[in-house]
Amino acid sequence: MEDGNYEKLVHLISKSSSLPRDEIEKKVVAKRERISGLISKEGAAQIIAAELGVSLDGGKLKIDELLSGMKKVNVVGKILNISPVRSFTTKNGKEGKVVNLIVADETSNVKVVLWDLNHIVKIEKNEISHESVVEITNGMMRENELHLGNFSEIKLSGEEIGEVKTARVVKEKKISELNMGDNAKLRAFIVQAFEPKPFNVCKECRKKAVQEGDYFTCAEHGKTIPEKRFLMNFVLDDGTGTIRAVAFHENLKNLGFADFENPEILARQREQILGKEMFFSGNVRMNKFFNNQEFSINAIEGINIDELIAVAGKNGI
Ligand SMILES: [Zn+2]
Structure with a gap:
């Protein structure tokens, strides 16, 4: 990207977030410093945009464009895999459920994690199933996974998707x-x-277990046996x-x-x-x-x- 593109990017972010330009530029400088300059000005501006919830094209992204930390992510893809629905008890004693999908488009594929019972019921009722083409709105990238909470949406899409990337693209x-x-x-x-x-x-999900007094807890399974x-x-x-x-x-x-x-x-x-x-x-x-x-x-x-x-x-x- 040339410098002119960087200027455009800052302008766009400033307009959509109603923050002054110099404040955006300050954030870009700070972001680059924090990650030891390993990233270009444009790259840093894109992360800032994502953090501010500014959608740069106002539309959908291809799966290989997804970056860690992005909010309000919109993508369309085909479901390649659905994990069994798992139930767990949340810390405050409520029933929770989680299901993982692999969603692919022509560019790549991504693990999508559903937490909202309104989304999960669509899987349970087979309204959304293997090979379904789905439109996801308002997802959030956590590391390399796309997480859908209760502000997100997943629904069937009429879009045609051709050959999708089934292998993890590295x-x-x-x-x-x-x-x-x-x-x-x-x-x-x-x-x-x-x-x-x-x-x-x-022991159950292999995710981090935190010590609380003389026992261990996991965000998903509550009290658990640690490994x-x-x-x-x-x-x-x-x-x-x-x-x-x-x-x-x-x-x-x-x-x-x-x-x-x-x-x-x-x-x-x-x-x-x-x-x-x-x-x-x-x-x-x-x-x-x-x-x-x-x-x-x-x-x-x-x-x-x-x-x-x-x-x-x-x-x-
Ligand atoms: Zn667990």
Whole structure:
């Protein structure tokens, strides 16, 4: 995008949010500082727009345009998968339900989480089912999921959707090209590996369990039995830049970590992975504690040099 586009963007945001231009620009500068300048002015302006609930085109977005933190998201897509409806008891003793969908268009697909009973009943009654084309309005992006609350809407759409992307779209990117919310695959070196940190998850949904006195609770399941897990932070470097990354349990096992409680074994394993070059797939999100950008790893693969040479050969390199 050129500078003229940035100006247009600020103008649009200012008009729709009734905030003065210089205030928008201040927010852009602050946002870029907070995420260490890893993002362009235009990218930061788009996040500000999303945070202010300003819809830049006033219409629908393609699924690959969705960014973490966006509010008032409108998309149309085809349902590829519906999870069973799960019931739970909320903290204040009410019955809650949740259902996950995978919704796809020509560009990508996204996990959609329904929390509102009025939406869920449409699934239960089969009004909305597998392969239905649906229009979603007023959704909200939390990390890489589109969440629908009681201000959102999901309904059948008459729109025709052709070939949809059924595979998760992960583009290979350079660290210097990463933006908030990106799904990407990096080829990078591990240049730092920090001390692993234990945390507790709910045994049922594997989400974070919080200690309250002598028991643990989960947002979804209330009082729960915790399972101890570990996470580790890394710094990745691919020559274009560095980024702080986080990997959890299963992926740490794939990196060769077998024992987190034995300091000697752990020290050896930490040393062994330093300088290793691997493929890391994941997404760029905000670390809420440090308030900086972080690459959350969901898959790690070794680099198969023979395969790379074969591909290069096929491409005539
Ligand atoms: Zn739970």
